[in-house]
Amino acid sequence: DNDTFPLWYVQEVEGFRTDVRVVNYMLSSGYWYVHQLGKKVYDAPPLKFTLTPDQYEKGRNQYIMYVDRGITGHVEVKELIDFIASDDERTKLPFNSGETLNYMPVKKLRLTVDSAKCVDNGIVPREMAHLIVPYIEWEVRQGALYKNDLMLLDFLANNDWERPLYFANPSSLKKVFDVDEYCHLEGSVYKFMPVRAKDHIPGLGGINADKSYDVYMNDYSWGNLNDPSVTVDRESYRHARIQKQNFLRVAQTLLSEGKPDKAAAVLDSCLYYFPHDKIHYDIIQMPMIEIYYDAGHIETANKELLLMTKVCDEQLTYFLSLDVDFADTFYSKEMQQNIAVLQRMSEVARQNGQDELAADVETILQTHMLTLQLPQQ
Structure with missing residues (x-):
């Protein structure tokens, strides 16, 4: 909340960067919030999802447990999302009560990269195009997906490298999206790029020093914390x-x-x-x-x-x-x-x-x- 509400303020009151969609990852564990993400806000288009609003409804897909089906290697994240979204009974986990639930049969995931789109859409600077990797692979570190985890993977599967993605802190997603090697600090946020950070620190990601320098020295306005008359709150x-x-x-x-x-x-x-x-x-x-x-x-x-x-x-x-x-x-x-x-x-x-x-x-x-x-x- 303390990261996102100030951003919503500057959009709502100041009209600043209304083309950016600010997402509160914790709130997206609620069905009502995921529904909002599927709608346009200000000048920002909706997030694209495979799962329908009904599939994100209260009481549905709250907990997608992992069941080992002996699948080796990495599976495209889009395939996992399609599997969970499918109505085919073969993709469900049956219970003695007759009820069936969705599950995930794989933890090792892959996100294939479209290098041309990454450059054209400003996700990767043109001068770094030669560093783009063909795909990104990671492993889910927990035994189930919660609704906000599902939302994130659904978005990744459908974004198709059209919109740049930034995180406040990549380590907070590590159990589901362990890719801090591809997260580059730009000032106060981390830009997700299919380029390995040469100075990657586990849990902290890498850093784009020149971009961060420009942001800190030329773009940011720090307010009045250094004013002697101002008391700094906790x-x-x-x-x-x-x-x-x-x-x-x-x-x-x-x-x-x-x-x-x-x-x-x-x-x-x-x-x-x-x-x-x-x-x-x-x-x-x-x-x-x-x-x-x-x-x-x-x-x-x-x-x-x-x-x-x-x-x-x-x-x-x-x-x-x-x-x-x-x-x-x-x-x-x-x-x-x-x-x-x-x-x-x-x-x-x-x-x-x-x-x-x-x-x-x-x-x-x-x-x-x-x-x-x-x-x-």
């Missing part, structure tokens, strides 16, 4: 941390692609819109500092390292001011993490020739380690 804080993680991934990829200034610019923007006094420093900041050093932005790296050290110092000082048993019970993890961060900051400073700065960090580190009675380095 939900905004959570989303801001996700955005910081995405900023970091973009910067890391740009740096690996030999674009250090772009990498540093992305981090500059991140720290401007999500400053420490609003979105507090945490372990995410460590690789940011390393990127600044690797990008040759030494002054900024030193500044951020000092601030990170100050935060760790203040937190450890507070934890150590508490009752020992209380702190050990409730803040042991935080204390260990702060010690680890200080150790890493010292190493990073020395690796980048900042010996004086490293010595300052080590002084703070040794003080806290002595108080905690940890072995001295």
